[in-house]
Each structure stands twice: as C-alpha cells, then as structure tokens.
Amino acid sequence: MTTAGTLTLTATRARAALDARRGIVRLHPEALTALGLRPGDAVGITGRRTTAAIALEADRYASRRALYADDLTLGNIGARDGDPVRLAPVALTAADRVVLSGPASAVAVVDPDTLRLALLSKVVCEGDDVSLLPIELGSSARDAVTATRRTLNNTLGMGWTTMVLNVVEADPARGAMITSDTRVEWVGATRAAADLPSDLPLPAGRTAERMPVSYGGTASAARPRTESQTTLSNTPAPQAVPGVAPIPYDELAGAKIPAEELRELLDLGFNHREVLKVVGTDMALGVLVSGPSGAGKATIVRSVAEAVGARVSEISGSDLAALEANAAADRLRSAVAALAVPGVLLVRGVEHLAPAGRRTPLVTMFSR
Incomplete structure (x- = not known):
C-alpha cells in the first residue's frame, strides 16, 4: 500500500550474510523507485518503533512487497517476520x-x-x-x-x-x-573530577598534604592513608556467586525477537493453561535455543523465565553425556521432577546429549 511519500511492506527476515547486522535493508527496485530512493540512500522504517537504515537493491527474484532486513533491524523497529512496516525517505544528517x-x-x-x-x-x-x-x-x-x-x-x-x-x-x-x-x-567514559570519590588512595610515594586554602575556600586536611590502603591484602578475590540476578527482560539488547517469541510460549504454558484445555492439549513444551557460543542463549532463557514468573534450574549437557545412558536419563528425570512450579529446566550444551544415528534413553526423552 502506498500513500504520499510512504510505502507499507511486509517485514521479511533476510538471509544474506554480507548484510547481516550492518544496518542494511534490501528492497525491490520498484519499491526503491516508488519511494524516490537510489541504492545507498537512507530509508526510515516504522513498526512499533522507528529506525533508519541504508537501502540497497534486492535481487530480481525478490518480492515487490517485502522489506528484507536482518534480526537486529527487525528488533530495532519492534517487528517480526511477516509484520507490516511503513517506509519513507529520511533526510540524513x-x-x-x-x-x-x-x-x-x-x-x-x-x-x-x-x-x-x-x-x-x-x-x-x-x-x-x-x-x-x-x-x-x-x-x-x-x-x-x-x-x-x-x-x-x-x-x-x-x-x-x-x-x-x-x-x-x-x-x-x-x-x-x-x-x-x-x-x-x-557511555560514562568521561567523568568530571568532582564525581570521583574523595577518599581514593594516594599514589605510591606520596604523603598526605594539607590542601591550600585558595583551592576550596576553607582549609581542610587530606585524610592520611591507613595501613590497609598501602598494603596488598592476602584475602583472595571474591569468586562469582551462583544465582546472580538475570538481566531484566526489557534490557535484552540485540535479542528482542527471540526473547519475545520465547516469552509468548512460556507465558501460554504457565499462565494461560485454559487456552491449552480449549484446544484439547496440555503443557509439554521443549524449546531449542540455538546460536554461536557466547551469543547469550542462556541469558535470554533466564531473563524470559524471570519475566513470566518461572524459576530456572540448570544442568550441563556435557556432564550428562559423560554418564552411562540410563544413569543420565535418570538424572534428567530427577531434575525435571525437582523443578519449581512454574519452572524451566535449562540444559546447557544439549547437543552433547543426542548423538546422531544412535537411539538412547536420553534421545527418547528429548524426542518426546
């Protein structure tokens, strides 16, 4: 649909690796023409929020009605694959x-x-x-x-x-x-000197001095360093404490779309079971969260679980894989039975549990 100076298209998840997460969207040449844009111009995109991106031509097989964008851009406009979005030329500054x-x-x-x-x-x-x-x-x-x-x-x-x-x-x-x-x-890279704590330790070799009256209007003595400030402590550094509070759901940067999809699934199963009864089913939900190492998969699960009021218990897939198959299956059943209600069992490294081509009790549990 076209109105004066705007175009409404369907958001479509782009698969082009060279464009991914680089602030680039692709449009059919006819869509570019309708917006009065040339390849390389900026386009404003509005879903639930508004952002801007560099518009390039899609290939000749692309849909005339599609906006091809990566997950980061879709997250920035608050849209999912298939949602309508509004496009308009944007003046660059x-x-x-x-x-x-x-x-x-x-x-x-x-x-x-x-x-x-x-x-x-x-x-x-x-x-x-x-x-x-x-x-x-x-x-x-x-x-x-x-x-x-x-x-x-x-x-x-x-x-x-x-x-x-x-x-x-x-x-x-x-x-x-x-x-x-x-x-x-x-953010926070520059701080005014006045924001620094007044009791910072003095550099090695320096002694406490009286501050001149002209600096502060009144004479005040700098506090001498104590022995604890000058001597290295033999106390071990504090270790990471298990159960650190998850990142708030609203602060999940770069993961808005998968987090929202996971939240809908968990919220349906935990808080709207009457909907499941209407369609004649029950809550038997398994969700596979995939991505490269360090991408934040476990972080998403913990944050979403907290948002829907569920407690998370964690178990290591590699630890289970090191056990004999029946023992691993028993431990997994015990972990499920011990879950709080509502609860989420986070299996980290689940790929270790289901070797291809070999049917084990553990594989059977996951396939169910």
Whole structure:
C-alpha cells in the first residue's frame, strides 16, 4: 500500500550474510523507485518503533512487497517476520556525537577511534542496537574495513562479530550517519573530577598534604592513608556467586525477537493453561535455543523465565553425556521432577546429549 511519500511492506527476515547486522535493508527496485530512493540512500522504517537504515537493491527474484532486513533491524523497529512496516525517505544528517553502551569486555579495550571506524557509514537512531560489523559500500572502504577487522580480532577475538551495542545518545537523535568527524564514545567514559570519590588512595610515594586554602575556600586536611590502603591484602578475590540476578527482560539488547517469541510460549504454558484445555492439549513444551557460543542463549532463557514468573534450574549437557545412558536419563528425570512450579529446566550444551544415528534413553526423552 502506498500513500504520499510512504510505502507499507511486509517485514521479511533476510538471509544474506554480507548484510547481516550492518544496518542494511534490501528492497525491490520498484519499491526503491516508488519511494524516490537510489541504492545507498537512507530509508526510515516504522513498526512499533522507528529506525533508519541504508537501502540497497534486492535481487530480481525478490518480492515487490517485502522489506528484507536482518534480526537486529527487525528488533530495532519492534517487528517480526511477516509484520507490516511503513517506509519513507529520511533526510540524513552527519552525526556530531554518538554515545554507546556495550559489554564490559568491549568497553575496556576498544578505543573510540576503532569504535568509530567499525560504525562508519551506519545510520543510527537513539535506542537502536548496533553491531561492530563494519559496513562496506564500495571498494574504497575495503582497506579501512580490513584494518578495523584486524584490530577487533586482536583485541576481542572472534567474539566481536556477535557483540551488540546500544545507542544511548545520538546528535541528531534520528537519521544520524556516523562519519569520520563524528565523536563516538562509550557511555560514562568521561567523568568530571568532582564525581570521583574523595577518599581514593594516594599514589605510591606520596604523603598526605594539607590542601591550600585558595583551592576550596576553607582549609581542610587530606585524610592520611591507613595501613590497609598501602598494603596488598592476602584475602583472595571474591569468586562469582551462583544465582546472580538475570538481566531484566526489557534490557535484552540485540535479542528482542527471540526473547519475545520465547516469552509468548512460556507465558501460554504457565499462565494461560485454559487456552491449552480449549484446544484439547496440555503443557509439554521443549524449546531449542540455538546460536554461536557466547551469543547469550542462556541469558535470554533466564531473563524470559524471570519475566513470566518461572524459576530456572540448570544442568550441563556435557556432564550428562559423560554418564552411562540410563544413569543420565535418570538424572534428567530427577531434575525435571525437582523443578519449581512454574519452572524451566535449562540444559546447557544439549547437543552433547543426542548423538546422531544412535537411539538412547536420553534421545527418547528429548524426542518426546
């Protein structure tokens, strides 16, 4: 459907690996023409929220009524595969400043210059999720992209390819294109000296001194360091505590679509069993959450379970696989029987449990 300056299309999950998580969408050439766009122009996309992306041509077999977008873009507009979305041309403005949040491992080692190079030419809006995967719109950018990839590989390993950042601030707030002149920084990277604690230990070799009156208006003595501040403690560093509170559901960056789908399934089984009775079935639900190592599969499950009021118990698939088949099946049955109600049994590394071509008691349990 077309109205003045806009086009309503069907959101379609794109499978093109070269476009994935790079802020690129693809449209049929006729759709580009209807919007008055050329390949490489920016397009505004509205679902439950609005974002912007770079529009390129889809192949000749593409549907004229489809918007081809990756999971990150679909999450940014709050749409699922098959939802109607509204498109319109958007005026691009070079971003003056962009502030991002991200995993602590990235914040600690990725400097602002590398961050800007990874995001170069991407169009962002405040609240968007973005990846570190560089966008390449021409051979002239190939050397810069290669250098950025090398830097990220050296600092973060291959984990950088699946990391998701969030745009906390952008100037302007919508349709901001990141350029070589954009000031890109991590949230909280700059703090005023007044925000620092007043009782920080002094550097080694320094003694407590009286602050001159001219600095503060009144004379005040700096607190001398105590022995506990100058001597390294022999107490072991605190260890990670099991049962750390899950990330709040609303703060799941980059996983909005799978999290919402999982939430609907669990909510139906736990809180709306009357619906299941109407259709003559019962709650016997197993959900396979797949993805690369470190992508946050277990994090999604824990957060969604908390959102629907269910408790999570965890068991290791590799530990079960190390047992004799019947013993492993018995342990799995015991774990299910011990679940709280409502409860979710999270089997980490489930691929270890069902070797192809060999029927075991454990495989039978999972197939049911």
